Amino acid sequence: xxxxxxxxxxxxxxxxxxxxxxxxxxxxxxxxxxxxxxxxxxxxxxxxxxxxxxxxxxxxxxxxxxxxxxxxxxxxxxxxxxxxxxxxxxxxxxxxxxxxxxxxxxxxxxxxxxxxxxxxxxxxxxxxxxxxxxxxxxxxxxxxxxxxxxxxxxxxxxxxxxxxxxxxxxxxxxxxxxxxxxxxxxxxxxxxxxxxxxxxxxxxxxxxxxx
Numbered sequence: 001x002x003x004x005x006x007x008x009x010x011x012x013x014x015x016x017x018x019x020x021x022x023x024x025x026x027x028x029x030x031x032x033x034x035x036x037x038x039x040x041x042x043x044x045x046x047x048x049x050x051x052x053x054x055x056x057x058x059x060x061x062x063x064x065x066x067x068x069x070x071x072x073x074x075x076x077x078x079x080x081x082x083x084x085x086x087x088x089x090x091x092x093x094x095x096x097x098x099x100x101x102x103x104x105x106x107x108x109x110x111x112x113x114x115x116x117x118x119x120x121x122x123x124x125x126x127x128x129x130x131x132x133x134x135x136x137x138x139x140x141x142x143x144x145x146x147x148x149x150x151x152x153x154x155x156x157x158x159x160x161x162x163x164x165x166x167x168x169x170x171x172x173x174x175x176x177x178x179x180x181x182x183x184x185x186x187x188x189x190x191x192x193x194x195x196x197x198x199x200x201x202x203x204x205x206x207x208x209x210x211x
Contacts, residue, residue, distance in 0.1 A: 016142045020160045023138060024167040029090055029202040030131075031171045033124055036097055036195040037117050038175020045114045046172035052118030053168065054161055056125035057135075061157045064135040065150040083207070089127045090203035093120065098196030134160070
């Protein structure tokens with residue numbers, strides 16, 4: 001089977017790409033993290049940190065391809081365990097953002113090394129069961145109804161990752177633009193509180209989420 005045979009037909013792509021853009025552009029926990037890191041660490045380190053999110057999504061793609069994603073999607077217990085781990089982690093990240101130090105020169109204090117940022121981005125993505133639902137509920141809608149292969153699923157998922165990465169870079173760029181404004185220390189503290197509070201709010205929404 002050639003690679004071309006695995007690609008969806010143009011009509012499917014014409015629907016899939018806008019739908020993927022809508023999902024990927026949603027200001028959820030992953031994108032808010034990129035926005036905050038862009039503001040505090042700059043565009044370059046934040047783009048490097050996206051390796052963590054993309055790695056998490058790649059792991060989820062493999063899990064779904066081998067059938068474990070369906071188990072999690074169908075299991076109330078598995079979904080609940082992952083969900084509450086995600087809630088706890090998002091609250092911890094939110095509090096860290098809220099309490100993040102700022103300097104007096106109008107620049108936020110960087111959030112950490114790119115490796116540290118990537119590790120946090122990895123766990124934010126992995127600990128959100130909705131990330132897995134993207135690959136168990138959203139993407140399968142665009143696969144061949146006549147019976148798709150794991151390879152076809154992986155190819156379409158890879159296309160989604162490209163869209164996800166591009167929008168994540170957009171959030172990182174928006175954060176970096178805020179960083180260049182050189183806000184006062186007081187306003188930076190408020191920016192930290194807003195982003196931190198939003199992450200805690202995302203944790204609350206996740207806590208209320210049902211399968």
